[in-house]
Amino acid sequence: MEVVVAIIVGVLFAVGIYLILTQDVLRIVLGTSILTHAVHLLLMAMSMLKTGSAPLLGRGKETFVDPLPQALILTSIVINFGITAFFLVLAYRAYQKLDTTDMDRMPSESSRHRGQSR
Amino acid sequence: MPKGSDIFLQNVSKVVVFIILAFALYLFFTGHGSPGGGFIAGLMSAGALLLLALAYDIETVRKVLPVDFKLVTASGLLIALLTGAGALFFGKPFLKHAFGHFELPLLGETELHTALIFDLGVYLAVVGVTMTILLTIGEDR
Amino acid sequence: MNNWVVAPMLIPLFTAVLLIFLNKRLRLQRWISLISVMLNAAAAVFLMIQVRTGGIQTLNMSGWAPPYGIVLVADMFAVLLVLAASIVSACCLLYSFRGIDEDREKHYFYPLVHFMLAGVNGSFLTGDLFNLFVCFELMLMSSYALIVLGGTKRQFRETLHYILINVLSSTLFVASVAYLYGATGTLNLAHLSLRIAESGQSGPITAVAALLLVVFSVKAGLFLFFWLPGSYGAPPAAISALFGALLTKVGMYALIRVFTLVFYHETSVTHTLIGLMGIATIVLGGFGAVSQTNVNRILGYNVIASIGFISLALAVSNEDALKGAVFYLVHDMIVKALLFLLAGILVAETGTERINRMGGALIHSPLLGWMFLAASLAVVGVPPLSGFPGKLLILQGSLEEGRYVIAAAGVLLSLLLLYSLIKIFILGFWGEPRHPREAHWKQPRKLLLSSAPLMLLIVLLGLFAEPVMPYMQRAADILNEPSIYIQAVLKE
Numbered sequence: 001m002e003v004v005v006a007i008i009v010g011v012l013f014a015v016g017i018y019l020i021l022t023q024d025v026l027r028i029v030l031g032t033s034i035l036t037h038a039v040h041l042l043l044m045a046m047s048m049l050k051t052g053s054a055p056l057l058g059r060g061k062e063t064f065v066d067p068l069p070q071a072l073i074l075t076s077i078v079i080n081f082g083i084t085a086f087f088l089v090l091a092y093r094a095y096q097k098l099d100t101t102d103m104d105r106m107p108s109e110s111s112r113h114r115g116q117s118r
Numbered sequence: 119m120p121k122g123s124d125i126f127l128q129n130v131s132k133v134v135v136f137i138i139l140a141f142a143l144y145l146f147f148t149g150h151g152s153p154g155g156g157f158i159a160g161l162m163s164a165g166a167l168l169l170l171a172l173a174y175d176i177e178t179v180r181k182v183l184p185v186d187f188k189l190v191t192a193s194g195l196l197i198a199l200l201t202g203a204g205a206l207f208f209g210k211p212f213l214k215h216a217f218g219h220f221e222l223p224l225l226g227e228t229e230l231h232t233a234l235i236f237d238l239g240v241y242l243a244v245v246g247v248t249m250t251i252l253l254t255i256g257e258d259r
Numbered sequence: 260m261n262n263w264v265v266a267p268m269l270i271p272l273f274t275a276v277l278l279i280f281l282n283k284r285l286r287l288q289r290w291i292s293l294i295s296v297m298l299n300a301a302a303a304v305f306l307m308i309q310v311r312t313g314g315i316q317t318l319n320m321s322g323w324a325p326p327y328g329i330v331l332v333a334d335m336f337a338v339l340l341v342l343a344a345s346i347v348s349a350c351c352l353l354y355s356f357r358g359i360d361e362d363r364e365k366h367y368f369y370p371l372v373h374f375m376l377a378g379v380n381g382s383f384l385t386g387d388l389f390n391l392f393v394c395f396e397l398m399l400m401s402s403y404a405l406i407v408l409g410g411t412k413r414q415f416r417e418t419l420h421y422i423l424i425n426v427l428s429s430t431l432f433v434a435s436v437a438y439l440y441g442a443t444g445t446l447n448l449a450h451l452s453l454r455i456a457e458s459g460q461s462g463p464i465t466a467v468a469a470l471l472l473v474v475f476s477v478k479a480g481l482f483l484f485f486w487l488p489g490s491y492g493a494p495p496a497a498i499s500a501l502f503g504a505l506l507t508k509v510g511m512y513a514l515i516r517v518f519t520l521v522f523y524h525e526t527s528v529t530h531t532l533i534g535l536m537g538i539a540t541i542v543l544g545g546f547g548a549v550s551q552t553n554v555n556r557i558l559g560y561n562v563i564a565s566i567g568f569i570s571l572a573l574a575v576s577n578e579d580a581l582k583g584a585v586f587y588l589v590h591d592m593i594v595k596a597l598l599f600l601l602a603g604i605l606v607a608e609t610g611t612e613r614i615n616r617m618g619g620a621l622i623h624s625p626l627l628g629w630m631f632l633a634a635s636l637a638v639v640g641v642p643p644l645s646g647f648p649g650k651l652l653i654l655q656g657s658l659e660e661g662r663y664v665i666a667a668a669g670v671l672l673s674l675l676l677l678y679s680l681i682k683i684f685i686l687g688f689w690g691e692p693r694h695p696r697e698a699h700w701k702q703p704r705k706l707l708l709s710s711a712p713l714m715l716l717i718v719l720l721g722l723f724a725e726p727v728m729p730y731m732q733r734a735a736d737i738l739n740e741p742s743i744y745i746q747a748v749l750k751e
Contacts, residue, residue, distance in 0.1 A: 046441030
């Protein structure tokens with residue numbers, strides 16, 4: 001089981017990195033999201049894949065799963081949810097403002113019309 | 119595409135939205151000792167509202183729920199923080215929870231728990247954030 | 260158990276939430292933010308007194324005992340940085356009352372600053388690796404929003420880069436947390452240190468340490484800094500000042516904490532790597548600062564170069580060097596904020612960010628010029644000012660260890676930074692004014708007044724280094740002797 005998960009993690013990492021290396025902002029956002037999920041899977045695999053009941057006492061069960069990685073993953077998912085959403089909104093706004101979703105075509109530093117910092 | 123033309127989707131969602139919301143409520147309360155809780159219930163409720171927005175349009179959602187979702191987020195955060203900070207006044211560590219068994223009318227003996235209030239905060243924050251994002255992306259088209 | 264430990268995190272969080280409700284009432288928002296930051300500084304001072312008399316203070320969140328729950332730890336190092344962060348942010352807020360336009364203020368500027376402060380203070384105080392990640396994210400999320408606030412084209416482009424870099428490094432952070440949890444079964448820093456000391460720092464764990472080094476280096480701008488000058492130059496001065504003073508320093512703090520407390524066994528691998536990265540950072544950052552003509556970019560490279568310098572102290576890791584690192588970190592927070600704020604006034608005064616188009620600012624605002632010069636000298640480490648004691652200690656420490664290359668790099672850095680800052684001074688302040696003053700630009704005096712406390716602190720820290728030194732000593736003792744920290748956390 002661990003081997004399968006390890007391969008899946010590897011594939012997800014590869015897909016995520018490939019998407020991030022493209023120029024389109026939307027693909028990059030998707031890439032970061034996939035990459036984060038690869039890491040969540042890694043986190044789950046690193047804490048041993050096993051079956052057991054929820055770690056609550058007094059339910060007459062013998063084996064329990066480790067609750068900590070699940071808490072970590074949930075927290076990380078929430079954070080990733082927030083960041084992906086923000087990133088998407090930002091990409092959309094940037095598209096409206098800059099008229100492109102291509103990272104390379106965005107106006108460079110030398111553009112004269114920037115807002116005065118004040 | 120003319121807005122609000124899909125009569126099947128509209129009629130189905132009129133019913134389904136309430137089923138989803140009821141299930142979200144169930145998840146919210148069952149979250150204490152089983153899978154569920156404020157976060158997932160919040161996402162589910164936001165999903166119901168999203169379905170409404172898809173079947174009709176965002177204006178309808180605005181009319182059904184005329185609240186500023188940024189403030190919903192803020193109130194959720196405030197509730198969660200206050201619950202956590204409440205422990206400070208009793209000389210307990212931050213975020214320490216308390217519970218007790220009470221005799222309530224209709225429900226009989228019920229276990230009441232401050233973690234539920236914290237979860238309510240989480241629920242509101244999640245609904246608020248999700249709806250704010252959806253409305254931000256969805257409204258200018 | 261001491262509930263005060265959570266105060267520096269709780270106060271900004273409460274304030275931030277409260278300010279969202281008061282979005283329309285700017286005047287009230289300003290007052291509340293200022294009062295809140297002052298309260299925060301007071302709480303930090305109170306904590307510092309407790310730490311001085313009672314040793315390290317800990318708080319087990321929600322009452323869970325240390326290896327299982329999340330623990331907040333206030334040792335002298337963390338408390339000093341929390342205090343410095345509070346003071347710096349108070350001055351930046353004062354500055355932003357006039358230095359930020361109303362449009363930005365209405366778009367949740369103050370709540371975002373407070374969310375960021377909560378993240379910064381949380382990162383300083385936490386004793387748990389995953390909680391550190393969460394606090395980092397809180398801080399970074401607010402910084403994403405702050406950096407794009409106002410929405411100019413340049414800001415959009417820089418923010419996209421900034422977010423992408425940080426999301427990637429956060430992903431690697433979670434990955435290294437996963438590896439560490441798999442290898443040791445714990446994430447509490449004290450417990451991690453104990454477990455790794457027991458089983459020995461094997462090859463895989465050193466590899467994870469190197470991964471964490473990459474993660475924190477991206478956040479701190481140590482060697483992996485290519486994103487920093489652009490991003491920090493995009494937002495207005497008050498926000499750049501907050502970023503330059505706080506964000507990179509949090510990364511540096513995490514580096515120092517982790518590599519003195521947990522991964523201190525294989526110094527020939529990790530600390531050598533840190534040293535090499537530090538020297539490379541100094542050289543690249545220093546020459547970057549010299550080569551630029553944009554004020555904000557010069558300051559961005561200055562931030563980078565100082566980070567390189569502090570990391571040299573970590574590479575040496577003896578008593579003097581670490582004491583110097585603590586001192587220099589506090590000094591650097593204050594002086595970088597001051598430089599960004601003053602540069603903001605200079606840019607407003609001359610109407611351009613390019614130093615070769617500036618000139619003559621000394622005529623209109625002599626005070627600004629002399630303050631800028633003094634701040635530049637403090638960066639370089641001229642004796643009566645606060646840069647000197649820290650720099651001296653770090654150099655002394657590296658010479659004690661016979662690390663002459665490191666000491667030489669430190670001295671080279673001073674020269675390069677001196678040149679880059681004096682270049683701003685000469686081109687910006689001397690000569691004739693080239694641009695007519697903008698008509699709507701008034702009262703730089705009030706802006707200057709808001710950065711005056713920082714100036715005062717720099718002088719005082721330099722003059723009264725002797726009475727301050729015991730605090731730095733105490734902070735360095737814990738960095739030198741991990742067992743003090745471990746005992747304080749795991750005692751109960």
